[in-house]
Amino acid sequence: MHGKENPERPAERVWRQAKDVMMREARRILGNTADAEDAVMDAMERILKNEEKLLSLGCNETRALAVIYVRNTAIDLYNANAKRPLPFAELPEDVDTSAGPDEEAEAEDAAARLLRLIEAMPPSYRDVLLLRVHYEMTNEEIAAVLGLTSGTVRTRMSRAREWLKKQERRSGNAEF
Amino acid sequence: MRNFEKDLKRAAAAYIEKTGADGAREEVSSSLEDRVGTLLSREAYGEDVRGKEVSFMKKSRKWTAVIAAAALIALLGAAVAAGPIIRNFINTRTAQESVTRLEEVPEGWIGVYTVEDLDAVREDLGANYILMEDLMFAPEDFEDGGRFAGGWRPIGSARTPFIGTFNGNGHVIRGLYVTNEKGFAVQETVNYVGLFGYCKLWTGWDCREDLDPEYAAANGYKFFEKVETGSICLENVYIKETSSGYIKNLGIEDSRIIGVYDADSTGDTLFVGSVAGYSKYIINCYAKNVTVEASVTAPMKEQSGYSPISGSYVDRTYYSLSVGGIAGGCYVMDCCWSDADVSVRADDTDVPNWHIGGLAGLTVTGITSYFDGTVDAGTLPDDGMFYVIKNDVPQILTDTVINEIQNRLEEIDGNKSNKFLAFYTQKPFGLSGAWRPVVQDLLARDAEELDAVYVCDPDMKPREYAELSGLIGEAFPDGGFEAYCRENGIKYGCYYVYDLRTEPDAHFEGFDSAIWNVTPGERPTLKIFG
Numbered sequence: 203m204h205g206k207e208n209p210e211r212p213a214e215r216v217w218r219q220a221k222d223v224m225m226r227e228a229r230r231i232l233g234n235t236a237d238a239e240d241a242v243m244d245a246m247e248r249i250l251k252n253e254e255k256l257l258s259l260g261c262n263e264t265r266a267l268a269v270i271y272v273r274n275t276a277i278d279l280y281n282a283n284a285k286r287p288l289p290f291a292e293l294p295e296d297v298d299t300s301a302g303p304d305e306e307a308e309a310e311d312a313a314a315r316l317l318r319l320i321e322a323m324p325p326s327y328r329d330v331l332l333l334r335v336h337y338e339m340t341n342e343e344i345a346a347v348l349g350l351t352s353g354t355v356r357t358r359m360s361r362a363r364e365w366l367k368k369q370e371r372r373s374g375n376a377e378f
Numbered sequence: 379m380r381n382f383e384k385d386l387k388r389a390a391a392a393y394i395e396k397t398g399a400d401g402a403r404e405e406v407s408s409s410l411e412d413r414v415g416t417l418l419s420r421e422a423y424g425e426d427v428r429g430k431e432v433s434f435m436k437k438s439r440k441w442t443a444v445i446a447a448a449a450l451i452a453l454l455g456a457a458v459a460a461g462p463i464i465r466n467f468i469n470t471r472t473a474q475e476s477v478t479r480l481e482e483v484p485e486g487w488i489g490v491y492t493v494e495d496l497d498a499v500r501e502d503l504g505a506n507y508i509l510m511e512d513l514m515f516a517p518e519d520f521e522d523g524g525r526f527a528g529g530w531r532p533i534g535s536a537r538t539p540f541i542g543t544f545n546g547n548g549h550v551i552r553g554l555y556v557t558n559e560k561g562f563a564v565q566e567t568v569n570y571v572g573l574f575g576y577c578k579l580w581t582g583w584d585c586r587e588d589l590d591p592e593y594a595a596a597n598g599y600k601f602f603e604k605v606e607t608g609s610i611c612l613e614n615v616y617i618k619e620t621s622s623g624y625i626k627n628l629g630i631e632d633s634r635i636i637g638v639y640d641a642d643s644t645g646d647t648l649f650v651g652s653v654a655g656y657s658k659y660i661i662n663c664y665a666k667n668v669t670v671e672a673s674v675t676a677p678m679k680e681q682s683g684y685s686p687i688s689g690s691y692v693d694r695t696y697y698s699l700s701v702g703g704i705a706g707g708c709y710v711m712d713c714c715w716s717d718a719d720v721s722v723r724a725d726d727t728d729v730p731n732w733h734i735g736g737l738a739g740l741t742v743t744g745i746t747s748y749f750d751g752t753v754d755a756g757t758l759p760d761d762g763m764f765y766v767i768k769n770d771v772p773q774i775l776t777d778t779v780i781n782e783i784q785n786r787l788e789e790i791d792g793n794k795s796n797k798f799l800a801f802y803t804q805k806p807f808g809l810s811g812a813w814r815p816v817v818q819d820l821l822a823r824d825a826e827e828l829d830a831v832y833v834c835d836p837d838m839k840p841r842e843y844a845e846l847s848g849l850i851g852e853a854f855p856d857g858g859f860e861a862y863c864r865e866n867g868i869k870y871g872c873y874y875v876y877d878l879r880t881e882p883d884a885h886f887e888g889f890d891s892a893i894w895n896v897t898p899g900e901r902p903t904l905k906i907f908g
Binding site: 211213214217221222223225235239242243246247250260261262263264265266267269312313314315316317319320321331332335336366 | 381382385386387388389390391392393394395396397398399405406407409410411413414417418
């Protein structure tokens with residue numbers, strides 16, 4: 203009588219698992235609910251077009267990826283509305299970067315040190331880096347997620363590594 | 379190097395885990411849930427998203443409208459048949475089809491017989507109410523110790539809008555006194571002042587196939603073994619029609635409404651009217667011997683661009699002060715009249731935007747109505763009967779108008795034609811009788827004559843709203859869309875409205891004798907009030 207069961211689609215799972223963090227991230231950037239909802243809608247549209255990348259992700263991976271999606275759609279929306287577009291790297295971040303790598307690097311192992319650097323990294327670089335390193339996406343796939351050209355992705359990826367290198371040099375841990 | 383890549387991967391994984399596990403939550407509104415649900419349903423079955431080309435539409439000019447409409451319905455139907463939610467695709471609904479007074483409370487409605495019943499409306503803002511008696515407030519009701527000491531508290535606010543339906547049923551409320559003045563009113567500062575404060579209209583339907591029958595019955599869903607909607611057939615579905623914020627068939631007499639914005643006020647708006655501060659839909663209402671007063675004594679705060687007209691945030695647009703005899707603002711005002719005395723005291727340096735009219739401050743559609751009172755806006759220029767927002771989008775179009783716009787856009791650019799059509803969905807007349815009155819209210823002709831009606835997607839984003847408006851503008855580059863709608867029986871824009879201050883000898887052309895008592899030489903009155 204009620205028809206066959208419909209398996210949950212990847213995008214539906216994203217929505218179920220990540221809508222709260224998506225909304226929070228969008229509001230953080232845009233500052234009001236209505237614009238944030240538009241940004242979330244844009245992100246969901248983008249997610250729908252890249253669903254296959256979501257198939258094998260765990261819950262936290264899904265949530266984190268959803269945040270990346272919505273951060274970029276929110277920034278696009280902010281820039282579209284603003285008289286003076288907000289440079290990506292200027293966006294306020296929640297992470298505490300006051301304890302820089304210089305002071306604490308020695309006490310941390312390499313991965314923990316890099317984690318702190320990733321947290322302190324400009325979001326434009328970090329998103330590209332995470333999508334490549336963790337989600338193992340190609341330049342084209344990253345471009346689709348972030349709404350960029352693959353050329354821009356390549357540039358950001360290069361700069362992200364440069365940024366890491368520079369920070370590592372500052373803390374005396376450069377290995378590359 | 380190898381270690382760095384490995385460490386970087388570990389660090390990235392740790393960052394992802396940390397971000398993903400972040401438990402801080404942000405509430406997601408039901409409207410966003412609906413929008414995403416609609417998106418997921420639509421995408422699941424291949425309907426192309428708005429703004430993209432729909433390939434089969436490009437192949438035929440002649441059949442574009444017909445094929446596209448069928449496709450939209452078919453795709454919608456596919457989503458209905460298998461997806462959990464389909465889009466709400468109409469956002470207006472009538473309270474009651476009949477323009478005659480009902481003597482019994484219809485099933486599913488709550489009868490309002492006393493002012494206490496009226497006061498109790500605020501306890502359930504989503505129900506459907508019908509007024510069964512004329513109500514009279516006494517002056518002592520608003521004095522210290524009175525039933526409503528300090529003044530009537532508007533029903534519904536911006537934060538807690540009235541989302542039910544109120545059918546005045548041809549009855550009158552007299553002696554109303556509403557104010558948000560400090561020290562006099564019992565309520566906290568409100569920005570929407572009237573019998574009703576803020577009425578948010580929302581109507582649609584939710585169609586599901588996998589509900590538990592007990593849950594369905596308890597929550598207002600009805601089971602349909604078979605529903606035919608044009609070219610598709612749905613089987614074994616549960617359908618629930620949602621409620622709306624809507625006011626109809628109500629008279630207000632011998633009343634005084636006062637709205638104040640001062641230094642302690644919050645928000646960036648003040649909407650003042652007798653029937654409502656703001657209500658999207660006001661039909662068959664009047665305000666007689668009513669004074670509506672508004673004052674602004676401190677600079678209004680331009681905090682946001684929220685537009686109650688479109689129900690969304692509009693980029694850098696502010697509607698700050700809106701005052702009218704019947705409503706501060708409304709989307710549609712049809713079959714209304716007022717002899718209210720409207721007065722406003724404000725300085726233009728305090729008010730970034732103002733709209734002051736005898737019937738309404740702001741409206742998008744004002745039809746078959748008249749004003750016979752006074753407007754005194756002090757140093758601010760007033761807007762006559764109302765300020766009509768131009769370049770808005772029509773909620774409903776007939777197949778004739780749809781085809782005309784499509785053909786015009788097709789000559790410019792086929793993609794624009796397709797894009798335009800994607801904003802509208804053909805309404806399935808056969809689905810439910812409750813839909814027909816909605817359409818009828820928005821038409822200046824008999825719905826029975828129509829082959830097809832298209833309703834505008836209510837889930838549009840502000841920029842999509844602007845895009846649609848732009849497309850219509852391109853189709854009618856020299857203006858004239860409003861006139862074209864009028865010729866084709868669509869209520870859109872402003873016509874058949876009469877300001878008796880400047881037209882004392884108006885003949886009230888366009889007033890429907892089924893709704894109005896029209897006697898030569900006399901002011902028309904609404905039939906439902908006797």
